[in-house]
Amino acid sequence: MKKLLAGTALALIAMTGAASAQSAEGMTTCLITKTDTNPFFVKMKEGAEAAAEELGMTLNSFAGTVDGDNETQVAAIETCIADGAKGILIAASDTSAIVDSVQKARDAGILVIALDTPLTPADAADATFATDNFAAGLLIGQWAAGTLGDDAANAKIAMLDLAVSQPTVDVLRDQGFLQGFGIELGDANVIGDEEDPRIVGNDVTSGNEEGGRTAMENLLAVDPEINVVYTINEPAAAGAYEALRAVGRENDVLIVSVDGGCPGVQNVAEGVIGATSQQYPLEMARLGVQAIAAFAADGTLPQPTEGKDFFDTGVKLITDAPVDGVESITSAEGTDLCWG
Amino acid sequence: MTSQSDDFESVVKVKREEAIAEFHDDHKGFVKKLQHALHVTPSLVPLIVLVLSIGVFGALLGEKFFSASSMTLVLQQVQLVGIVAAAQSLIILTAGIDLSVGAIMVMSSVVMGQFTFRYGIPVEVSVACGLIVGTALGAVNGWLVAKMKLPPFIVTLGTWQIILAANFLYSANETIRSQDIRDNAPLLQVFGTTFKIGADEAGQGGATLTVGVIFMLVLVAVLAYVLRQTAFGRHIYAVGDDPEAAKLSGVNVDRVLIAVYALTGLICAFAGWALIGRIGSVSPTSGQEANIQSITAVVIGGISLFGGRGSIMGALFGAMIVGVFTLGLRLAGADAQWTYLFIGALIIAAVAVDQWIRKVSA
Numbered sequence: 001m002k003k004l005l006a007g008t009a010l011a012l013i014a015m016t017g018a019a020s021a022q023s024a025e026g027m028t029t030c031l032i033t034k035t036d037t038n039p040f041f042v043k044m045k046e047g048a049e050a051a052a053e054e055l056g057m058t059l060n061s062f063a064g065t066v067d068g069d070n071e072t073q074v075a076a077i078e079t080c081i082a083d084g085a086k087g088i089l090i091a092a093s094d095t096s097a098i099v100d101s102v103q104k105a106r107d108a109g110i111l112v113i114a115l116d117t118p119l120t121p122a123d124a125a126d127a128t129f130a131t132d133n134f135a136a137g138l139l140i141g142q143w144a145a146g147t148l149g150d151d152a153a154n155a156k157i158a159m160l161d162l163a164v165s166q167p168t169v170d171v172l173r174d175q176g177f178l179q180g181f182g183i184e185l186g187d188a189n190v191i192g193d194e195e196d197p198r199i200v201g202n203d204v205t206s207g208n209e210e211g212g213r214t215a216m217e218n219l220l221a222v223d224p225e226i227n228v229v230y231t232i233n234e235p236a237a238a239g240a241y242e243a244l245r246a247v248g249r250e251n252d253v254l255i256v257s258v259d260g261g262c263p264g265v266q267n268v269a270e271g272v273i274g275a276t277s278q279q280y281p282l283e284m285a286r287l288g289v290q291a292i293a294a295f296a297a298d299g300t301l302p303q304p305t306e307g308k309d310f311f312d313t314g315v316k317l318i319t320d321a322p323v324d325g326v327e328s329i330t331s332a333e334g335t336d337l338c339w340g
Numbered sequence: 341m342t343s344q345s346d347d348f349e350s351v352v353k354v355k356r357e358e359a360i361a362e363f364h365d366d367h368k369g370f371v372k373k374l375q376h377a378l379h380v381t382p383s384l385v386p387l388i389v390l391v392l393s394i395g396v397f398g399a400l401l402g403e404k405f406f407s408a409s410s411m412t413l414v415l416q417q418v419q420l421v422g423i424v425a426a427a428q429s430l431i432i433l434t435a436g437i438d439l440s441v442g443a444i445m446v447m448s449s450v451v452m453g454q455f456t457f458r459y460g461i462p463v464e465v466s467v468a469c470g471l472i473v474g475t476a477l478g479a480v481n482g483w484l485v486a487k488m489k490l491p492p493f494i495v496t497l498g499t500w501q502i503i504l505a506a507n508f509l510y511s512a513n514e515t516i517r518s519q520d521i522r523d524n525a526p527l528l529q530v531f532g533t534t535f536k537i538g539a540d541e542a543g544q545g546g547a548t549l550t551v552g553v554i555f556m557l558v559l560v561a562v563l564a565y566v567l568r569q570t571a572f573g574r575h576i577y578a579v580g581d582d583p584e585a586a587k588l589s590g591v592n593v594d595r596v597l598i599a600v601y602a603l604t605g606l607i608c609a610f611a612g613w614a615l616i617g618r619i620g621s622v623s624p625t626s627g628q629e630a631n632i633q634s635i636t637a638v639v640i641g642g643i644s645l646f647g648g649r650g651s652i653m654g655a656l657f658g659a660m661i662v663g664v665f666t667l668g669l670r671l672a673g674a675d676a677q678w679t680y681l682f683i684g685a686l687i688i689a690a691v692a693v694d695q696w697i698r699k700v701s702a
Contacts (some may be wrong), residue, residue: 037508164676204676209619210626218670242620
């Protein structure tokens with residue numbers, strides 16, 4: 001039975017392969033995201049749909065039920081293989097566990113592109129289209145140091161991270177910020193091993209308002225004089241702001257963040273967040289679909305950005321108080337580009 | 341009256357000494373006495389653990405931890421879990437479990453926010469709608485458990501997913517920002533209103549209480565009274581202990597169950613309102629771990645998962661123990677993983693103690 005199924009799948013792939021003369025017209029592409037509910041992935045889906053329509057391709061979208069739901073993504077890949085898709089764009093929930101399924105898809109001649117989140121190892125996918133999260137952190141770190149000027153030497157920094165498991169994105173943003181601020185890193189793959197006394201402490205937020213507020217309160221209890229707050233994303237930043245407001249410190253603390261969602265950009269405009277690094281999910285998906293179309297047409301493989309092991313879809317610093325030497329755009333410009 | 345033959349009393353006195361049947365005092369020795377005391381007062385264990393953990397962290401960290409501001413901070417941080425755990429206690433006392441509490445909480449807060457901002461409904465009406473939605477969702481759980489005779493775990497496993505999905509679909513995962521709420525509908529944030537006692541001139545230090553904290557304390561006090569002193573409260577224990585016996589004693593088991601689940605839904609809706617006060621914004625992604633956190637608090641609080649035994653004060657102490665460990669370990673500079681490790685150990689210890697106490701019930 002298994003053999004028969006595999007045979008059928010192979011035959012299907014052969015048929016679709018033969019049908020693809022030159023263009024990507026009528027080809028199927030799969031988009032598999034972490035959840036259907038996060039505005040980031042909603043925007044990603046919009047970008048993929050628009051690009052697929054432009055190229056005359058069919059887009060099948062799948063999503064896990066919650067972040068971290070690997071099983072649904074595995075089933076989605078199997079469906080895509082059976083469907084004879086030409087390419088799969090995947091934002092993996094579990095970057096290690098998905099690798100075997102991704103390999104099956106590649107063995108079936110499908111181009112697999114990791115969106116937003118690199119797989120572990122990164123070369124398990126044919127290519128990765130993502131934000132350079134280290135660069136995103138670096139920008140807000142440089143901005144915070146530049147804004148403080150000479151006072152940066154006496155800064156008291158709170159680090160509001162994502163989760164105790166320290167996922168890649170968490171580590172990259174955290175370490176990028178510290179490097180940008182001018183703090184000597186320990187192991188760049190580990191959060192919290194720095195010895196600089198300017199860091200008051202690290203705490204985890206789950207990337208939401210409630211976690212951001214609790215983590216900020218905890219670190220304020222450690223040192224009430226914190227004056228720089230790094231946050232993993234803008235909801236955590238909004239929570240941290242509430243905690244600071246409760247003790248009347250909201251106006252003398254710099255909060256920096258990463259994401260570029262619309263509520264976050266508006267918070268920059270209103271001075272809640274000092275600066276945020278904006279990423280571009282729509283761009284990731286658009287470029288991903290185009291890469292699959294190119295591969296379907298003549299087998300061209302997407303190439304990584306020079307000097308990096310992935311295709312960098314760009315990141316911009318948004319602030320209304322620019323600092324010399326750190327390139328940035330205003331919150332008004334950021335609003336035009338924001339998602340969610 | 342003085343004649344011997346009429347002396348009925350002395351006959352009675354002699355009879356009394358016969359000792360036909362009596363309760364033997366088996367509680368000899370310290371351990372037996374302790375076991376008995378814990379059986380009579382189930383919230384004693386968590387209270388002792390709470391006081392001990394405050395003492396240990398206070399000794400280790402000094403004033404940083406053992407201060408009015410840090411102690412009240414713990415209360416602020418556990419207010420949501422405390423409120424939801426109070427609701428969870430009611431369900432667990434009926435030998436049920438509710439996995440949908442967090443989802444009901446978030447859904448209610450989203451209804452309050454979206455009704456106000458999307459449809460322009462007056463905020464008072466929106467809040468009422470949120471409370472009604474929460475109660476209705478709880479009542480549906482109760483109906484499925486009582487009338488359809490489905491196991492509570494399965495029912496709420498289902499409604500948890502349904503409510504969360506509905507929450508995301510309805511809200512499109514859109515966050516309503518704190519600033520907008522403050523400007524247009526401050527009533528939504530009323531639970532975040534703070535009172536400071538003994539703060540210095542800069543407004544630092546001292547005890548800080550919020551409406552949410554006071555609500556949690558009053559709620560637990562009221563529920564403790566209802567559970568101990570009213571017929572409804574005793575019926576909850578009776579249904580949890582032995583539904584057949586309760587039914588035979590004339591308790592309308594189905595009605596008690598539906599009422600308990602609906603009341604739980606209402607309390608969770610209040611928790612949703614308090615959630616807005618706590619985080620400032622209306623965020624559909626918040627509070628998803630509230631079910632596990634509330635069950636943790638209830639278990640550490642010494643309420644038996646088999647129903648019918650435990651005190652709601654225990655759930656409050658359980659929530660506070662988790663809060664004390666979280667803040668204490670963070671102030672001690674420990675990595676966040678340690679918190680989870682200790683809480684896990686506490687859960688096992690709490691259930692072990694519960695089993696040990698149950699042996700005395702004979």
